[in-house]
Amino acid sequence: MQTSPIQSPTIQTIDDLETPCVVIDMDIMERNIATMQAKCDALGLQFRPHIKTHKTPDIARRQIEAGAVGIACQKVSEAAVFVDAGFDDIQLPYNIVGEKKTARLAQLAKRAKITVTADSAPVIEGLATAAQNAGVTINVMVELVSLKRRTGTTPEMALALAKHIVDLEGLHFAGIMIYPSDAAIRPRLLATLELLAENDIPVETVSGGGSGAILEAAQLPELTEMRIGTYVFWDWSSADKGWARFEDCAMTVRAMVVSAQEPDRIILDSGSKTLTPEVRDGLYGYIVEYPEARIYQLNEEHAYVDFTACESTPQVGDIVRIIPVHTCVVTNMFNQIYGVRGDKIDTVWDVAARGLVW
Numbered sequence: 001m002q003t004s005p006i007q008s009p010t011i012q013t014i015d016d017l018e019t020p021c022v023v024i025d026m027d028i029m030e031r032n033i034a035t036m037q038a039k040c041d042a043l044g045l046q047f048r049p050h051i052k053t054h055k056t057p058d059i060a061r062r063q064i065e066a067g068a069v070g071i072a073c074q075k076v077s078e079a080a081v082f083v084d085a086g087f088d089d090i091q092l093p094y095n096i097v098g099e100k101k102t103a104r105l106a107q108l109a110k111r112a113k114i115t116v117t118a119d120s121a122p123v124i125e126g127l128a129t130a131a132q133n134a135g136v137t138i139n140v141m142v143e144l145v146s147l148k149r150r151t152g153t154t155p156e157m158a159l160a161l162a163k164h165i166v167d168l169e170g171l172h173f174a175g176i177m178i179y180p181s182d183a184a185i186r187p188r189l190l191a192t193l194e195l196l197a198e199n200d201i202p203v204e205t206v207s208g209g210g211s212g213a214i215l216e217a218a219q220l221p222e223l224t225e226m227r228i229g230t231y232v233f234w235d236w237s238s239a240d241k242g243w244a245r246f247e248d249c250a251m252t253v254r255a256m257v258v259s260a261q262e263p264d265r266i267i268l269d270s271g272s273k274t275l276t277p278e279v280r281d282g283l284y285g286y287i288v289e290y291p292e293a294r295i296y297q298l299n300e301e302h303a304y305v306d307f308t309a310c311e312s313t314p315q316v317g318d319i320v321r322i323i324p325v326h327t328c329v330v331t332n333m334f335n336q337i338y339g340v341r342g343d344k345i346d347t348v349w350d351v352a353a354r355g356l357v358w
Helices: 026-043 057-065 076-084 099-108 121-134 155-167 183-198 212-219 236-241 327-331
Strands: 021-025 046-049 089-095 113-118 138-143 171-177 205-209 225-228 251-262 265-268 285-287 294-298 303-306 319-324 336-341 344-350
Touching (some): 021 026, 026 046, 057 076, 057 344, 076 089, 089 138, 099 121, 121 171, 205 212, 212 225, 236 285, 236 319, 251 327, 319 327
Parallel strands (some): 021 336, 089 113, 113 138, 138 171
Antiparallel strands (some): 021 251, 251 265, 251 319, 265 303, 294 303
């Protein structure tokens, strides 16, 4: 079961929940979904939300109902959950490597439109073999290296890879992918598109991505599509970078004070298995009720907080709300997350794609 209304008479409000737990303000989430869809619509971009943030089919359906053309998943096992849930247009902006993975991907392509990315000939050839063995077509985009320099290739190599895709049975060249699609990448993108045009290779899609990149999308008129994940919940990192406001952050972690010996050493029950080790400015989260507090250290089950800059300090048993540094990673730590309206629990979501990393 992916989603269910609260039926237990003992769990009706957020105060009934055990800590630590993840709470999603549904009014904020729904506003975020509508706002990002409207931004893409205004720019004439197809929108493909990345589900790695929520990993939950019910939330993805809300994104599709708002106008999204399909979804993005990061790994094959994650995509399988969403194909099983009825989604039929899925992009995996990732190099899928290995016979077992590509064979599984090809099986998914029998049930849904599957698009992947590649930045080298070995990746492309592995995809082609799997597609041919399964008798399917896999759509392949060539990833152009961005200023982030993670994966991706050069304009000249992108042309060679596109030709390779066109020549291989079982594959269809679907376009160019960039992450993040910052405006500074435009000269490299234009060079790539020019080379493809000179060689009569049509480009169906130019897919950009990145939560902050939507702010620069108008400066990349060649884009046809945007992939964004974090926007559905937003997080402290996004707010700190100016991509969103704190009032746009739909996810909070409810945590309890379990020790309060000293103002600079108050302990919460939300350690690294809750907040994850990611940091922003050396800190592990933003406490809504105490903006000046500093979550400065995590053990597995303990969060160390310095409240000395605050006007008051919480006591043992008090609850605080934490906006996490990176919402996507926190979702992956929990079996369930709770959708709320005000203080009332509206929905319980199973995190269906939790832990699916291959």
